[in-house]
Amino acid sequence: MKFIIFTLSAYLVDETYLLAAEAGMPQLDPKYWFSQGFWLIITFVMLYILVAKLFIPKIKNNIDDRERKIKDDLEKAKSYKENSEIKNKEYEQVIEKSKKEISKMIYDTRKKLEKDIQNKKQVIEKQINDEIKKTENEIKILKQNSLSSIEKISEELTSKIVHEITGEQLNQSSVKAMVSEVTKKNFNKIIS
Amino acid sequence: MTQFKVYKIGPEIKFGNIDLSFTNSSLFMIISAAIICLFLYFSTKERKIIPGKLQLISEMLFNFIAKMISDTAGSKAKPYFPFIFSLFVFVLICNMVGMLPYSFTVTSHIIVTLIMALFIFFAVTVIGFLKHGFKYLSIFVPSGVPVVLLPLITVIEIISYLSRPVSLSVRLFANMMAGHTMLKVFGGFVISLGLLGGWLPLSFSVALTGLEILVAFLQAYVFAILTCIYLNDALNLHH
Numbered sequence: 001m002k003f004i005i006f007t008l009s010a011y012l013v014d015e016t017y018l019l020a021a022e023a024g025m026p027q028l029d030p031k032y033w034f035s036q037g038f039w040l041i042i043t044f045v046m047l048y049i050l051v052a053k054l055f056i057p058k059i060k061n062n063i064d065d066r067e068r069k070i071k072d073d074l075e076k077a078k079s080y081k082e083n084s085e086i087k088n089k090e091y092e093q094v095i096e097k098s099k100k101e102i103s104k105m106i107y108d109t110r111k112k113l114e115k116d117i118q119n120k121k122q123v124i125e126k127q128i129n130d131e132i133k134k135t136e137n138e139i140k141i142l143k144q145n146s147l148s149s150i151e152k153i154s155e156e157l158t159s160k161i162v163h164e165i166t167g168e169q170l171n172q173s174s175v176k177a178m179v180s181e182v183t184k185k186n187f188n189k190i191i192s
Numbered sequence: 193m194t195q196f197k198v199y200k201i202g203p204e205i206k207f208g209n210i211d212l213s214f215t216n217s218s219l220f221m222i223i224s225a226a227i228i229c230l231f232l233y234f235s236t237k238e239r240k241i242i243p244g245k246l247q248l249i250s251e252m253l254f255n256f257i258a259k260m261i262s263d264t265a266g267s268k269a270k271p272y273f274p275f276i277f278s279l280f281v282f283v284l285i286c287n288m289v290g291m292l293p294y295s296f297t298v299t300s301h302i303i304v305t306l307i308m309a310l311f312i313f314f315a316v317t318v319i320g321f322l323k324h325g326f327k328y329l330s331i332f333v334p335s336g337v338p339v340v341l342l343p344l345i346t347v348i349e350i351i352s353y354l355s356r357p358v359s360l361s362v363r364l365f366a367n368m369m370a371g372h373t374m375l376k377v378f379g380g381f382v383i384s385l386g387l388l389g390g391w392l393p394l395s396f397s398v399a400l401t402g403l404e405i406l407v408a409f410l411q412a413y414v415f416a417i418l419t420c421i422y423l424n425d426a427l428n429l430h431h
Contacts, residue, residue: 025196027369032198032217033303034210039218040304047225047282052274055232059254062239062247069241 154179196300220296224285265424280416287408300368309361312419320426360418367411371404
């Protein structure tokens with residue numbers, strides 16, 4: 001087969017250019033067929049070796065690296081997210097706990113304050129009561145005192161007035177009895 | 193048609209009776225391969241977690257081809273990923289370099305595409321036989337076909353299998369050549385119609401250039417995906 005092609009092409013090359021460029025298509029001129037095939041094979045084999053051994057592994061490595069990196073990053077992001085969720089939960093728990101504590105504290109303080117207020121109120125009321133009582137007593141004493149002094153003054157006044165008007169000296173005891181009777185009547189009216 | 197002409201650059205290299213001289217075709221193959229290598233070198237030089245523009249392009253290319261292979265040929269085709277990758281990128285860059293004015297389109301030569309397609313064809317066949325032994329021949333016998341039709345179907349399947357390298361290579365070669373020829377024709381119209389009438393073909397030429405860039409990408413994609421499909425047939429016997 002090869003021999004036939006070879007002899008044919010050699011014949012065509014040596015003889016006139018049967019299918020030469022001038023006749024039409026240079027593609028059908030077999031003069032450089034072997035040359036083209038030869039250089040095609042050399043070029044393509046070299047290209048193939050370079051591509052297969054050098055460039056494709058590089059590109060592939062790079063793409064794989066990127067995919068790995070993306071995967072790693074995604075995993076990392078996932079773990080970070082999980083961590084942050086855990087932390088968030090903890091934080092919320094802490095907040096919840098402290099909220100409870102605070103409300104308890106508020107409750108306790110309020111209770112304590114109320115108790116204190118109650119106590120103080122009682123003490124103050126007691127003091128007030130005492131004061132009132134004391135004052136009432138004082139008033140009572142003062143009343144009695146004033147009553148007796150009023151009687152005395154009235155007796156004197158009465159005896160003096162009677163003496164001035166009539167010129168008579170009244171009996172001390174009878175004046176006293178009269179005055180005390182009147183005062184008792186009127187005093188009760190005034191006081192109450 | 194001079195744009196498709198192959199000529200010798202530098203000294204003549206003869207191996208026995210065979211001419212292996214360095215030609216403009218070889219030059220543009222090497223330029224394409226060098227562009228690919230330079231691009232891949234610079235795009236993989238800095239390996240950042242957040243990729244730069246070049247790095248992003250190379251990674252998109254990688255993922256694009258990886259997805260194409262896993263979609264069409266499954267996970268078993270992983271060892272052939274570097275081959276499909278180089279094939280796709282090589283065909284793509286050769287097509288794209290061919291779009292530059294005064295350049296040479298390597299893939300517009302039937303011999304180049306045929307060698308690639310034949311290599312794929314033989315490699316796929318060998319892989320199929322290595323993986324499945326003679327059971328691989330069951331690829332020619334689709335299941336669920338009436339017995340009466342079996343001989344006919346089998347013959348058709350064999351023909352379609354054998355025509356794979358031809359269709360694969362001719363598709364790429366014809367697309368590239370037709371596109372460039374069309375561009376040339378419209379370019380010629382621009383010159384011949386001159387300043388007055390040349391605007392219409394010029395606008396066509398601009399539109400066609402866009403279309404051709406699309407075709408250049410599409411044909412590289414088709415070439416690679418068909419390789420994947422053939423590989424899938426060899427790796428996973430569906431019938």
